Amino acid sequence: MKIAIHGRKFNVESVHYVQQVFDELQKYKVEIQLSETFKRVLLQSGIQLHCKNVYTTSQEIFNADIAFSLGGDGTFLETLSHVGKREIPILGFNFGRLGFLAAVSSEQIETTIAQLVNGQYDIDERTMLSAYSETELFEEGMNFALNEVAISKTDTSSMIVVHAYINGEFLNTYWADGLMVATATGSTGYSLSCGGPLVMPHSANFIITPICPHNLFVRPMIVSDDSVISLKVESRSNNYLVSMDSRAKIIASEEEATITVKKEAFKARMIRIDGNNFLNTLRSKLKWGVDARN
Secondary structure (H helix, E strand, C coil), rough: CEEEEEEEEHHHHHHHHHHHHHHHHHCCCEEEEEEEEHHHHHCCCCCCCCCEEEEECCCHCCCEEEEEECCCCCHHHHHHHHHHCCCCCCEECCCCCCCCCEEHHHHHHHHHHHHHHCCCCCEEEEEEEEEEEEEEEEECCCCEECCCCECCCCCCCEEEEEEEEEEEEEEEEEEEEEEEEEHHHHHHCHHCCCCCCCCCCCCCEEEEEEEEEEECCCCEEEEECCCCCCEEEECCCCCEEEEEEEEEEEEECCEEEEEEEEEECEEEEEECCCCCCCHHHHHHHCCCCCCCCC
């Protein structure tokens, strides 16, 4: 088995568990490859490694069976950006805070790796978004997102105006701090914090969610994930922020710009271990349905 591994800086309390991940992989003689940035973090933290394989770009990742993300949900999304259209299945170990996508806890490391080695897991495919514009957004091959594409004002600017179209038909003009298009997976993320609905992961929907709209009659809207959503942006400051999961970029433009959002051609593939399902995670992580009477 071959496993590519990426992570971020972790706290002192997690050192033991991170070391345990590598010890378990060595026990099963798993061939591993580390991202260059994460290898530096590991060596600085005193983690004992037996790995010479590193990668600096997604093209350099070897023919991995699985990719590990060691961190929180942000690390998981960053790992997904490394994997990209190669669709390598990802498993997230939670050394961060909430851990909605990175679902494996520290106490589950030994049993989880044993299950992986024995092939006792399923692969959960999730729809992603792609975005493109006449103005360059991100480097080639990186304009995809698992959670959401968000357009928002910059820190010091006034609210922006976004004219939204679905399949070429005018939907609405949003006067707001921003607007996002979220996937069903992303319904538990930024969209939720802006008042968006919870959506089951395989429901084939996108959610159009305004960010702090200056209008009493604007609400999030659910549309088919076959929709092509066009967003024309106006900004008094001639700049605005575009974010796709863990990546963000300020776009400077004196003219109205159009960003087109649609379903990505490839999918995110997530490792699912028995017991780690969406509804269980809703209840345990987001305290869904918590009631003293239950």
